[in-house]
Amino acid sequence: MxxxxxxxxxxxxxxxxxxxxxxxxxxxxxxxxxxxxxxxxxxxxPKGTEHFLTDIHGEYEAFNHVLRNASGVIKRKIYDIFGNSLRQDDIKSLATLIYYPEQKLELTLKNEKNIEDWYKITLYRLIEICRYVSSKYTRSKVRKALPKDFSYIIEELLHEQPDRLDKEEYYNEIIKTIIRIGRANEFIIAISKLIQRLVIDRLHILGDIFDRGPGADIVMDTLINYHSVDIQWGNHDILWMGAAAGNEACIATVLRICARYANLDTIEDGYGINLLPLATFAIDFYKHDECLCFKPKIENSKDYSEKDIKLIAQMHKAIAIIQFKLEGEIIKRRPYFQMEDRLLLNKIDYKKGIIKLDGKTYNLKDNNFPTINPENPYELIPEEIDLIEKLKSSFLNSEKLQKHVSFLFAKGSMYLKYNSNLLYHGCIPLNEDGSFKKVKIGASGHEYSGKAFLDRLEILVREGYFYKNNPEAKLYGMDIIWYLWTGPDSPLFGKNKMTTFERYFIEDEETHLEKKNPYFKLKDNEEVCNAIFEEFGLNPNISHIINGHVPVKSKKGESPIKANGKLLVIDGGFSKAYQGQTGIAGYTLIYNSYGLLLVSHEPFESTHKAIEEEKDILSTTVVLETGVERKRVGDTDIGEELKLQxxxxxxxxxxxxxxxxxxxx
Structure with missing residues (x-):
C-alpha cells in the first residue's frame, strides 16, 4: 500500500x-x-443583537440602567409597536416598568385607582412586546430563556393570536386568571425580565470594570448572572487579576487607587478584605503627617468627616510608598522589561527634599518618608513586610474576589474576533511608521509582535494565576500581569511610562507627561487598520475594530468614529471621573441584523429618579452602517459553526x- x-x-x-x-x-x-x-x-x-460596553469603572448604577434599557433598544421596540397608539407618558411608564418591574409595581399599586384594568392593559402590552422581541429566535431558544414558574403560560401566550375567533376566549381567559389568582405582579416581573434578556443576544465588555467608581463588585455579580457575555481585559481588570493571583505590587496598587478615590468600601464590604492592618500601620507611621498630596478625590465630601479624610490620606500615602518599593523589586528582577527609568526612590536627595530627573532638579511637594532608608530605599521595613503579608492573605482568601477573577479568566481574553469585529481594550503596539512593534518577552530575548504578542501575553497571564505548582512560572506570569498594568509596551496600557510618583510629589506638570504609543495617532489611518485586520485574519472590507481605554473628548469635537468607520472608540466617559473631560457619560454600540448603531449617553442621575420620575438616560443614536440585506444567523460566526454541523x-x-x-x- x-x-x-x-x-x-x-x-x-x-x-x-x-x-x-x-x-x-x-x-x-x-x-x-x-x-x-x-x-x-x-x-x-435574523442575527441576534450584540451590545458593546466599555470602561465601566465601577459605575454600577449607570451600567445597570444601560443594561436594563439595552442602550435604548427596549424603548425603540415599544415605539415600533405602540408609537402611534400611546402617549409619550404611557411609553415612558411602560419602558420604566420593563427596566425596573419590582420597584415600579410597588409605586403603581400605591397610586393606581383601578388596578385590575391596569393589570389587564399592561399584561396585553407586555405580551405584545415580548412576542415582537422573541420573533427572531427559534421556539427552542425562547423556551430555554423562559422563567420556570410561567414557562408554559408565556409560551402559550406568545404563540397564540388573540384576534383568531377560536382562540380569543382561551387567550383572554389566561390573562383574567393570572389577575384573579393574584399572580399578576409575579407575571409582570417575569415577562419584563424576559424582554430584557431577549432584546440582547450577546453582551461584549471591552475592559476596565474595576477602579474609580463604587461598585465594581456589583457589576461583576451582574455579569456572572448574565445569559451571554464575553470580556476583553482592560488594564484596571488585569491589575485586580494580578492582586487576586498574589502579586504584591498589584495588591498595593489596587489599594492605592481605592484610597485615591475614597473607594475602600469595595475592598472591605464588597470583597471582605480587612483594612485594619493598613489603617493601624498608617496611623503608626504617619500620625503627625497631614498627607496633603494624598487627600482622596471625593465626589461628595459630606459623606466623610475630616478625621475620615485624614485617615484615608494616611493610608493612601502608606500604601503608595510600599507600592513604589515593590515595583522596584520587579523592575530589578526583570531587566528586560526596560523600566529602569521608573526607579525613582534612589534619585531622591532625602536631606534636601529634591529629586533629579533627566538632568533637571525638582523640589518635592512632600519630603516625609519615615519608612525609607536612603541607603537602601527599596528595602521593605519589617512592619511593611508584615503588613503586605496580611493583605496578600486577605486577597488570596477572599472567596468573592477569587470567584470574580475566575469568571474574568473564563469569559475573558486579551482580544476577541467576533462576527467580523476585532475587540480589544487598549491598543496594538505599533512603531511610528505603522508597522507592528517587536517586543522582547523573557530572558531569552525572543521577540513578538501583533497578534502573536497578544497571544503570548495571554498564556503568561493565565500561568500567573493558575500555575500554583510551578512557583517560577507563576512568579514570571504575575510579573507579566503587573507589566500589562504599567509597562511601556503593554497593549492594555499603551504609554511609555506611568508617572504615578511624579503626580504625587512633583509640581511641574512637564514631569507628569505620559507619551502614548504611536497606535493612538495612527488609529485614524485606514491603511493601519487594514494591516491590523489582516494580522488578525479578518477581511478589511467588512470588519471593524471596537476599542475602549482612552475617553473620547466629545466636548472638544472629537469623534469616536475613526478611519472612515473602520475603528470605533466607545469609551466616552462611563466613569464620573472622566465626564469632565468627555462632556458625556459614555458610548455604547449596538450591532443588530440591520447594522451598527452608536449610542451616546448623557450622565445618569440615579436609579431612584429613573424609577420615581421615569428619568431615562438621555441618549443619542447614530446609524453607522446599514446593510442592503438584513444579516442572518448564516452570516455570523455561529452560522459558520452551524454550517459545519x-x-x-x-x-x-x-x-x-x-x-x-x-x-x-
Missing part, C-alpha cells in the same frame, strides 16, 4: 469513528434529517444510507 493510500485509509477510519460517536446523538436517519432541517432554518433567522450530519446521513453505520432502533 502506498503512503498516500495508507493515509487516506487512516483518515477514513478516523472520520468513521467520529461519525459513529455522532450517531449516538442522532441514532436514526429521521433524527439526522430533523436536525439538518432545524439547523438550516436557524441559519435564515450540517456538513457533519449530511456525512452521517450518507453513512447510514450506504450501510457504513447502522441505525439504532
Amino acid at each position: 502506498s503512503f498516500i493510500e495508507e493515509n487516506l485509509t487512516q483518515e477514513f477510519e478516523n472520520e468513521l469513528k467520529y461519525l459513529k460517536l455522532l450517531s449516538n446523538q442522532y441514532p436514526t436517519i429521521a433524527a439526522a434529517c430533523t436536525e439538518i432541517i432545524n439547523l438550516q432554518a436557524i441559519l435564515n433567522l 450540517i456538513k457533519d450530519l449530511e456525512m452521517l446521513l450518507d453513512a447510514y444510507r450506504k450501510g457504513l453505520i447502522k441505525e439504532q432502533r
Whole structure:
C-alpha cells in the first residue's frame, strides 16, 4: 500500500469513528434529517443583537440602567409597536416598568385607582412586546430563556393570536386568571425580565470594570448572572487579576487607587478584605503627617468627616510608598522589561527634599518618608513586610474576589474576533511608521509582535494565576500581569511610562507627561487598520475594530468614529471621573441584523429618579452602517459553526444510507 493510500485509509477510519460517536446523538436517519432541517432554518433567522460596553469603572448604577434599557433598544421596540397608539407618558411608564418591574409595581399599586384594568392593559402590552422581541429566535431558544414558574403560560401566550375567533376566549381567559389568582405582579416581573434578556443576544465588555467608581463588585455579580457575555481585559481588570493571583505590587496598587478615590468600601464590604492592618500601620507611621498630596478625590465630601479624610490620606500615602518599593523589586528582577527609568526612590536627595530627573532638579511637594532608608530605599521595613503579608492573605482568601477573577479568566481574553469585529481594550503596539512593534518577552530575548504578542501575553497571564505548582512560572506570569498594568509596551496600557510618583510629589506638570504609543495617532489611518485586520485574519472590507481605554473628548469635537468607520472608540466617559473631560457619560454600540448603531449617553442621575420620575438616560443614536440585506444567523460566526454541523450530519446521513453505520432502533 502506498503512503498516500495508507493515509487516506487512516483518515477514513478516523472520520468513521467520529461519525459513529455522532450517531449516538442522532441514532436514526429521521433524527439526522430533523436536525439538518432545524439547523438550516436557524441559519435564515435574523442575527441576534450584540451590545458593546466599555470602561465601566465601577459605575454600577449607570451600567445597570444601560443594561436594563439595552442602550435604548427596549424603548425603540415599544415605539415600533405602540408609537402611534400611546402617549409619550404611557411609553415612558411602560419602558420604566420593563427596566425596573419590582420597584415600579410597588409605586403603581400605591397610586393606581383601578388596578385590575391596569393589570389587564399592561399584561396585553407586555405580551405584545415580548412576542415582537422573541420573533427572531427559534421556539427552542425562547423556551430555554423562559422563567420556570410561567414557562408554559408565556409560551402559550406568545404563540397564540388573540384576534383568531377560536382562540380569543382561551387567550383572554389566561390573562383574567393570572389577575384573579393574584399572580399578576409575579407575571409582570417575569415577562419584563424576559424582554430584557431577549432584546440582547450577546453582551461584549471591552475592559476596565474595576477602579474609580463604587461598585465594581456589583457589576461583576451582574455579569456572572448574565445569559451571554464575553470580556476583553482592560488594564484596571488585569491589575485586580494580578492582586487576586498574589502579586504584591498589584495588591498595593489596587489599594492605592481605592484610597485615591475614597473607594475602600469595595475592598472591605464588597470583597471582605480587612483594612485594619493598613489603617493601624498608617496611623503608626504617619500620625503627625497631614498627607496633603494624598487627600482622596471625593465626589461628595459630606459623606466623610475630616478625621475620615485624614485617615484615608494616611493610608493612601502608606500604601503608595510600599507600592513604589515593590515595583522596584520587579523592575530589578526583570531587566528586560526596560523600566529602569521608573526607579525613582534612589534619585531622591532625602536631606534636601529634591529629586533629579533627566538632568533637571525638582523640589518635592512632600519630603516625609519615615519608612525609607536612603541607603537602601527599596528595602521593605519589617512592619511593611508584615503588613503586605496580611493583605496578600486577605486577597488570596477572599472567596468573592477569587470567584470574580475566575469568571474574568473564563469569559475573558486579551482580544476577541467576533462576527467580523476585532475587540480589544487598549491598543496594538505599533512603531511610528505603522508597522507592528517587536517586543522582547523573557530572558531569552525572543521577540513578538501583533497578534502573536497578544497571544503570548495571554498564556503568561493565565500561568500567573493558575500555575500554583510551578512557583517560577507563576512568579514570571504575575510579573507579566503587573507589566500589562504599567509597562511601556503593554497593549492594555499603551504609554511609555506611568508617572504615578511624579503626580504625587512633583509640581511641574512637564514631569507628569505620559507619551502614548504611536497606535493612538495612527488609529485614524485606514491603511493601519487594514494591516491590523489582516494580522488578525479578518477581511478589511467588512470588519471593524471596537476599542475602549482612552475617553473620547466629545466636548472638544472629537469623534469616536475613526478611519472612515473602520475603528470605533466607545469609551466616552462611563466613569464620573472622566465626564469632565468627555462632556458625556459614555458610548455604547449596538450591532443588530440591520447594522451598527452608536449610542451616546448623557450622565445618569440615579436609579431612584429613573424609577420615581421615569428619568431615562438621555441618549443619542447614530446609524453607522446599514446593510442592503438584513444579516442572518448564516452570516455570523455561529452560522459558520452551524454550517459545519450540517456538513457533519449530511456525512452521517450518507453513512447510514450506504450501510457504513447502522441505525439504532
